[in-house]
Amino acid sequence: MRAIDLSDVTWRKSSYSNADGGECLEVADALPVVPVRDSKTPSGPALLFKPAAWSSFVAGVKGGRLGA
Template sequence: MRAIDLSNVKWRKSSYSNSDGGNCLEVADNLPLVPVRDSKAPARGTLVFGPAAWAAFVDGVKGNAR
């Protein structure tokens, strides 16, 4: 597996993150894979998902948010 260079990635906070600084998820867009990290602890690492797996996760979150 090749390493992905995320040094110049522009991160955005997920719209599902808490506004009080609690559960903060950051996602990087416009890549062939979907990198995700905890904005409170970015040095702890990044999880990388394929587009289909990420879409299924987001759909699941949206379904449970109702």
């Protein structure tokens, strides 16, 4: 797999962030994949998802179809 340079991407926090800014995911747009990282460790690794897989995950979360 070819490396993807994420050093210049613009990250945005999840709209589900808590009031303290913790427990957040950050995602970046406008790439052929959707990188996702933990906002508490921005220099840590990012998970890469195909756009369709990320959309399905987000729809499942919003629809309450993913159990805790």
